[in-house]
Amino acid sequence: MAIQSVFDRLKKKEPLHVYYLYSKENFLLEEALSILKEALLSSAMKDLNCHTFHIRESDISSIISTGYTMPFMAERRVIIIKGMEDINAAQSQQLAEYIKNPCSTTSLVLIAHTGKIEKGNALILELERRGCIFPLNAISKKELPLWVKTGVKNAGKEISEEAVDYLTGMVGEDLMDIKAEIDKLILFTGNKSVIDMADVEAVVSDIKVNSMFDLTDSIGRKDFKSALKALNKIIEGGEQPVRILGMIARQFRILLKIKTLRKKGTPANRIAGIAGIFPYHLDNYIKQSSQFTEDELVDIFDKLHRTDIAIKSERLHRLIFEKLVMDLCLGKVTQSR
Structure with a gap:
């Protein structure tokens, strides 16, 4: 139930x-x-x-x-x-x-x-x-967004889809941690009725978040050296593997969405809103999406799925993530499965 x-x-x-x-x-x-x-x-x-x-x-x-x-x-x-x-x-x-x-x-x-x-x-x-x-069964990944929205609604506010996605991606699946961030968001937004992406970025922004951005941005640019440096910093900071993988997955969901929208001829002034990113970052995401073909992006999601299974069944998380980053940056995503 x-x-x-x-x-x-x-x-x-x-x-x-x-x-x-x-x-x-x-x-x-x-x-x-x-x-x-x-x-x-x-x-x-x-x-x-x-x-x-x-x-x-x-x-x-x-x-x-x-x-x-x-x-x-x-x-x-x-x-x-x-x-x-x-x-x-x-x-x-x-x-x-x-x-x-x-x-x-x-x-x-x-x-x-x-x-x-x-x-x-x-x-x-x-x-x-x-x-x-x-x-009271553990909340699944599928149920988590609704749980977040309900928690925010119970406090008399609403939260955008993009803000929910970013919040759960950054904080992870620990309900206590998410509840703590929701409480901070409620106080931070004051009389504002809708919590948006900017609010979440402001509240959860710290050194850990900045390092996570460095990682996903470096991967998007296929900058292996910078991505590996950011990854090591995050792992040494004690970040949970599921959060690291969640933010990498979010990055590629955005890139695939942008590539698909541009292929359909969607006006640039609408792409940022549909993709759930700030217009200021759009040019950077467009450049990153051009680094990957559509087939590569599809293969990447398969790779992320296999990495998710690996981090839940093995202990060598650093090695697993280093291999993932190497595959994503150096284009080795279509290897045999």
Whole structure:
């Protein structure tokens, strides 16, 4: 299930007696928990009616006793149990018995930091029967742009497609990092309603970003020596391989788009907007696109795909990227596959 669909279900006004949230992503678990607290708890008495326990450090009988306690000057009490991935058989049975006869004014939120659940035990069977298991699967690359847009929209703003592409390319796929950059963008743009490319460049611009630009620009110019120097600087700075590859891929998406638009006879004054770049940089991108034929660019995307597989399965990332840069700059992209 798409993560946004899960969040939408959690926001429903009709509260459940129990929620079971599980994911390997701590950020998603915390975000889902925040949504539930907002939906279930009265802001005035939130602290008095919300209790957090850890399964390894708490007595289940005490938790259940708290569950049967009426909320204080509010409609609902929320009990959060973390570490459910470590629950033992006896605890599982006790919670299953409670869920069969829960307190009508209590919502029990069970949180498991795991990518899968152990089916067949009494607790999971009871949870499945009630339809209250919420898997928070990792957000895919395809879902990431929508997740960014939703986060910005929740803050009362919009963000352009080009800005989303640049943001995720520079920051990578770590949700915590992206959320931190979104928060900075919201503050930076003030009363401005739409976040654009210039805003993202201003907020995430630092030495690391400048080095990344040097790398992609050098590759676009087929300047192997400069590209290799920029690559080594980025790797020594501790940049994640997926971010490096993401920005290289973005560079070639732009070059291919520009080459295609020029082939169609698109006016120069429209190309920059369609390609998602500043008009100031257009001439440079046009020069770079002329360095590659259309067939070469198609082969490059295949090469990038194979590099993506390699960096996820091998550890010699520097060697993998050095070979990629050499292939891109020296024209060795059509080698046998």
